[in-house]
Each structure stands twice: as structure tokens, then as C-alpha cells.
Amino acid sequence: MVGKTPESIEAIRPLKEGVIADFEITEKMIKHFIQKSHSRNSFIRPRIIICIPYGLTQVERKAVKTSAMNAGARDVILVEEPKAAAIGAGLPIQDPKGNMVIDIGGGTTEIGVISLGGLVKSKSIRVGGDKFDQAIIDYVKKKFNLLIGERTAEDVKIEIATAIAPDKEMKMAIKGRDQVTGLLKSIEITSKDVRDSMSETLVEISDAVKQVLEVVPPDLASDIVDNGIVLTGGGSLIRGLDSYISKIIKLPVYISEEPLLAVAKGTERMLDEIELLQQIQSTNA
Numbered sequence: 188m189v190g191k192t193p194e195s196i197e198a199i200r201p202l203k204e205g206v207i208a209d210f211e212i213t214e215k216m217i218k219h220f221i222q223k224s225h226s227r228n229s230f231i232r233p234r235i236i237i238c239i240p241y242g243l244t245q246v247e248r249k250a251v252k253t254s255a256m257n258a259g260a261r262d263v264i265l266v267e268e269p270k271a272a273a274i275g276a277g278l279p280i281q282d283p284k285g286n287m288v289i290d291i292g293g294g295t296t297e298i299g300v301i302s303l304g305g306l307v308k309s310k311s312i313r314v315g316g317d318k319f320d321q322a323i324i325d326y327v328k329k330k331f332n333l334l335i336g337e338r339t340a341e342d343v344k345i346e347i348a349t350a351i352a353p354d355k356e357m358k359m360a361i362k363g364r365d366q367v368t369g370l371l372k373s374i375e376i377t378s379k380d381v382r383d384s385m386s387e388t389l390v391e392i393s394d395a396v397k398q399v400l401e402v403v404p405p406d407l408a409s410d411i412v413d414n415g416i417v418l419t420g421g422g423s424l425i426r427g428l429d430s431y432i433s434k435i436i437k438l439p440v441y442i443s444e445e446p447l448l449a450v451a452k453g454t455e456r457m458l459d460e461i462e463l464l465q466q467i468q469s470t471n472a
């Protein structure tokens with residue numbers, strides 16, 4: 188509904204850039220999910236695991252906990268997203284080995300090196316799929332004088348975005364409002380346009396990955412050289428992103444199975460395996 192509502196309805200994103208943007212609505216959203224998963228039995232006060240970006244401040248962590256408690260949770264456990272993503276991607280994170288994941292979500296990209304259940308090195312940047320969408324909006328505005336909405340930009344990204352030049356460039360027709368005439372107009376955008384618009388954000392992501400690699404202890408680095416790096420999160424579905432990163436850091440990069448579900452699946456496993464949860468639960472939450 189974002190960008191498509193009549194005046195009497197407002198579509199809001201309760202979470203933005205990986206943090207809570209609207210407390211009241213976040214609480215309502217959590218309440219809704221609790222009821223949904225317990226067949227609307229509102230007496231149940233569940234124990235909830237919430238995955239958070241690694242980079243959250245203490246104040247932001249507390250806000251997440253408080254929202255969930257207010258929504259009816261009995262207990263709230265915070266786990267950093269890279270750990271959940273790594274578990275969901277099937278990495279043996281409890282082993283004394285270097286496991287590396289890059290989770291590219293909507294608001295944040297989380298990079299983590301995990302060994303013995305703990306984050307050895309990590310980095311979180313407030314860059315992700317939404318930033319690609321915004322970059323496409325800005326590019327189209329500048330190059331074609333055309334105003335397009337968030338949804339259109341996301342569609343373009345999903346349809347034709349490529350991180351590296353494909354064998355055959357793709358194109359797509361998009362509609363928006365001409366900034367000069369104010370009239371509605373349709374133009375054609377190519378995958379090359381989209382790649383150009385995304386290049387700065389792609390560099391931000393690869394720079395962050397490099398920074399983490401620079402500080403990984405040598406023994407763990409050797410595991411990463413052997414096993415490569417796993418990509419999770421919706422952002423990893425951008426065509427060629429694995430090859431793009433791999434080319435820059437000169438290490439193998441793989442996309443996990445069902446990358447959009449990796450964090451959720453990892454969290455599900457933690458709920459089922461209490462020992463796993465105890466071992467990896469966030470220590471400063």
C-alpha cells in the first residue's frame with residue numbers, strides 16, 4: 188500500500204533503517220504477530236526472540252525489548268542478525284572455525300565473522316535494499332526528469348538490477364510524473380542505468396566487507412579462504428552480487444538457500460534448541 192493510499196489512509200513503515208521508527212505501531216505489529224501465531228488466543232504471553240542489527244545502541248536495544256514486552260511478551264531475547272542469518276544459512280557457527288556471512292536486508296547490511304557461537308568481528312552499515320531503491324529514484328529524477336515512487340523503484344530493482352554487466356542488458360518501461368510538464372509519462376530504463384545508479388551503494392557494501400576482512404584473526408581468515416562467504420537477506424538476490432563481491436575480495440561468495448528466510452529460519456532453530464540459544468544469545472542486550 189505504500190505510495191498508493193487515499194488521503195484517509197496512511198501506510199507507515201514501523202521499522203526503518205533497521206531501527207524502530209514508530210513505537211506505537213511497532214508494538215501493534217508485534218501484538219498482531221503474537222495473535223497470529225497463537226490462533227488469536229490473546230492470553231498467551233510467549234517468549235520471543237528478536238533479531239537486531241549488530242550496530243544497535245543500548246538505547247535502541249532497550250526500545251526493541253520494551254516494545255515486545257508491551258506487546259505481551261513474557262520474555263524477550265535479543266540475538267544479533269548475523270548470527271541468526273549464519274545459522275539459517277546452515278553454517279556450523281558453534282565450531283571453532285571462521286564462518287563469515289553478509290546479510291543484506293532492506294535497511295541494514297550486517298557482516299559477521301562467527302566462531303564458537305560468538306561474533307568475532309562484525310560490522311553493520313545502514314545501507315541495504317531501500318538505499319538501492321532510493322538511488323534508482325534519484326537517478327531517474329536526474330536523468331529522465333521523472334518522479335517515480337518507492338514501489339516502482341523496487342520493482343525495477345527486482346526485475347532488472349544487476350551488480351555486474353550481464354551477457355545481455357535488460358530494459359523495462361516505467362511510469363511516473365514528468366517534473367517539467369507535470370504530466371504522466373512512460374520511459375524505458377535499462378539495466379545499465381540501474382547499475383550506474385547503484386554503484387555507490389555497492390561500493391559502500393564491498394568496502395565494509397573489506398574492512399571486516401582486514402581485521403579477521405589469521406587462523407579464522409584461513410577458514411574463510413577455504414570455505415568462502417555466505418550471502419543472505421533479500422539484497423543478495425540482486426543479480427550478480429555474489430560475483431561482484433567475490434571479484435573485489437578475491438574469495439568465493441555463495442548465496443544461501445532462500446536468502447530472504449535465513450534470519451527467520453535461524454531464529455526458528457534457536458527457539459527449538461535452547462542450548463544453541465544459550466550459547467549464542469547476545470551478551471550485551
Ligand SMILES: Nc1ncnc2c1ncn2[C@@H]1O[C@H](COP(=O)(O)OP(=O)(O)OP(=O)(O)O)[C@@H](O)[C@H]1O
Nearest residue numbers: 205291292293294295316317345420421422424425
Ligand atoms: N528478487 C529480489 N531482488 C533484489 N532485491 C530483492 C529481491 N527480493 C527482495 N529484495 C529486497 O530485499 C530487501 C528485504 O530483504 P530482507 O527481508 O532480508 O530485509 P529485512 O530483514 O526486512 O531488513 P533488515 O535486515 O535491514 O532489518 C528489500 O529491500 C527488497 O526490495
Ligand SMILES: [Mg+2]
Nearest residue numbers: 268292420450
Ligand atoms: Mg534482515
